[in-house]
Amino acid sequence: MTTHFQGKSLLKEIDYTPKEFYTLIKLAEHLKYLKQHNIEHHYLAGKNIALMFAKTSTRTRSSFTVAAVDLGAHPEFLGASDIQFGKKESLIDTAKVLGSMYDGIEYRGFDQAVVDGLAEYSGVPVWNGLTDDWHPTQMLADFMTIDEVFGRIKGITLTYLGDARNNVANSLLVTGAMLGANIHLVGPKSLQPSQAIQDIAAKYAAESGAQLLITDDLAAGVKDSDVLYTDIWASMGEEDQWADRIKLLQPYQLNMAAVKATGNPDTIVMHDLPAYHDLNTKLAQDIHAKFGLTELEITDEVFNAPFAKQFQEAENRMHTIKAIMAASLGNLFIPALPEIK
Known part of the structure; x- marks a missing residue:
């Protein structure tokens, strides 16, 4: 049995089953090991990634950029002044154009409907870098950090x-x-x-x-x-x-x-x-x-x-974002994992 991720978007956490979400966290831990040991992992060689930022960003932009390069892909940044949604071009038209040129799209902005629309009309995986409603890539990093510190997530x-x-x-x-x-x-x-x-x-x-x-x-x-x-x-x-x-x-x-x-002395x-x-x-x-x-x-x-772990958490943004891009674009064989711990 394998868990199927190829071609799938991450618009909000519930797009994935709990076990799939946990699988991404464990994949991120593996990719972190590879990076720390200078083991190449060019699963997205030849791919092009659009990074769309209607909102400013430090960690999310850096994470997607470094993760894409580590995976062998080319990231292209499109800032607020580059995005024409509703001004000179509709969301649907923009999504179709970008989908014809890029293999995956990241979007960070305000309205959840925008990232949903990109996924619906682009035909490529879309990843939510933050909207007013949800922050799924942050959650991958947060629960990865908890798993690293405590050795488990369940019951924390x-x-x-x-x-x-x-x-x-x-x-x-x-x-x-x-x-x-x-x-x-x-x-x-x-x-x-x-x-x-x-x-x-x-x-x-x-x-x-x-x-x-x-x-x-x-x-x-x-x-x-905890x-x-x-x-x-x-x-x-x-x-x-x-x-x-x-x-x-x-x-x-x-x-x-x-x-x-x-x-709790271990908080x-x-x-x-x-x-x-x-x-x-x-x-x-x-x-x-x-x-x-x-x-x-x-x-x-x-x-x-x-006991403050925010910088470990910040680094894990990159490893977990790398995991979701690799899983949804890299044609990886991902074996089914045991139950969530």
Whole structure:
């Protein structure tokens, strides 16, 4: 029995079965080993990849670029000024043109309908580098990191603190439920996931045994957690909402008190980055000038602690993105894996 990936897009986590998603994580761990040992893996030699970025990016762009080159493919960057959707050319027409020239397309932007449309009309695999609704490539990296640190995913308890209705929180809830990890989303009631997202997660949790908790009670949420995770308090396009977000989310800052409240001496900390833990960015300096804060969603003490794994997590973006590109374009023979651990 083999798991079939060839030609398949990754638009959101639930496009794959839990076992397929886990298979991609284990493939990424194998590809990481190959890279660390300088073993060539040109599974996509001669392929051309379009990298479409309506939103700016550091990790996602770098990950797709390096991953494509490592696989022997040529990546071509198309920035916001290069993408004509709805301005000079329709999404459907653009998708058909790009699909005739490229072997795969990555898209990072706002509306999920755009990445869905690219997949429907291009005829090639499309990978979601982030939309307002989902962040599947981030999830592959996050759960790979958990697997590396703990040796398993199933039964691990991950608690997310902050804006619990953004794309990362949605994806963590659903992906954790798929893989059998217990997910706690902790944030104010006004920033919790939609009922539709909760229903998707509950369906998977019933099958995997994952325990899900959505609460505004920080102490209850973090208790016994293996992983504490946070994200920026205002996503791209929400920069005018900082005053409201700070007021709502300061009680949910990932600080040392939150770490100690887990009661777990082996707790790790994760963050999908960028993180506002000091005043070394223009945004943080502007926030400091307006609100007097030197740290936002995570404190500098926690960010630089030995149990903080955000840079391992960031590196794993590249290995997991490489896995999804290789699996969907490389005509690989991927044997079926054992049950999710």
